Amino acid sequence: MHIVITGANRGIGKALADCYRDQGYNVIGTARDKSGQVRLDVADPAHHADMAVQLQGQPVDLLICNAGVYLDKGQGIDGYPSEMWAESFATNVTGVFLTIQALLPNLRAARGKIAIISSQMASHTRAPGGSYIYRASKAAALNLGRNLAADLKSDGIAVGIYHPGWVQTDMGGAAADIHVDHAVQGLTERFYALSLANTGCFETYDGQLHAY
Template structure:
């Protein structure tokens, strides 16, 4: 199996990259800033960068695309005075538009696979049922990408694609903080099991890292 993971140079993305590499599978990872020996360069918000990745990957089948790259800028913002428009724009550019552009860029590669899969790292923060309050920009972006995944699952089903959105858990990363519930390795192991099980029969699913259906 060949896997491409965005935002694979740190956090959950790196744990996933290490996990798939340890399984001996062909694994590509991307990072935003510079290309190195292990990672391809991709700024998911930049059309030229997306085009360059598509050119670099031309002719390479991708069985699993993991859209992991994302940002969370609005911690500590106050309802009365925070959440500036530029923060909304930057967050949606990475967390929503960036996911869509990456899928567009890799469609030709996914279509070379016999069983293409798209896995989007979402969050319970995007669930209307969960609705924790606060974090308005991040929560709205994760709600939007959940909707995006559901719609893509419908449009790509006739081609045999499987599309899933996963909540990775509350993970001890720079974003999740040191008091979070689980380690990056635990999250990655659970997510890999979810992606292994993802199929045309379960396309459109929204699940937790440990296999529980998550309410929308």
């Protein structure tokens, strides 16, 4: 099985890449710097074009869109500069779409799967205030995934959107609920279960359906 994971140089992305490699799968991890097997700033269209050339002709069984940023953590209501909105959406939303678009021929060749790492903060049922940019961008990624699921079903490509849990990573912080290994175990089970029968799902790492 050939797997591509964006943002695979740290946190959940790195842990997923290590897990799949340990199982003997062919994994390509991307990163914005040269630490990835493929250099990919998901906000840069030129990087996507380069990646498409590098992976041309290689079927992709599973694409995990993991790369993301949480730039507005701790911002007050008088904060949230426009540049922060633009950078966050370029990575968390546009970056997801450009990645899928670039690798669509590879996914079609394998009738592969797409897993989008979103967050429970995307759900309209969780609105305690704050983190406006991150919440809005993850909600947009959720909407993107749901619509891609409808459009790509005829190609045999299933799309799932996932909340990985509140994970002890640089983004989640040391006070988070679960260790990254726990999240990875759950996520890999969810990806395995993803099919055309449940395409468009929004699930937690432990298999619970999440309200949209």
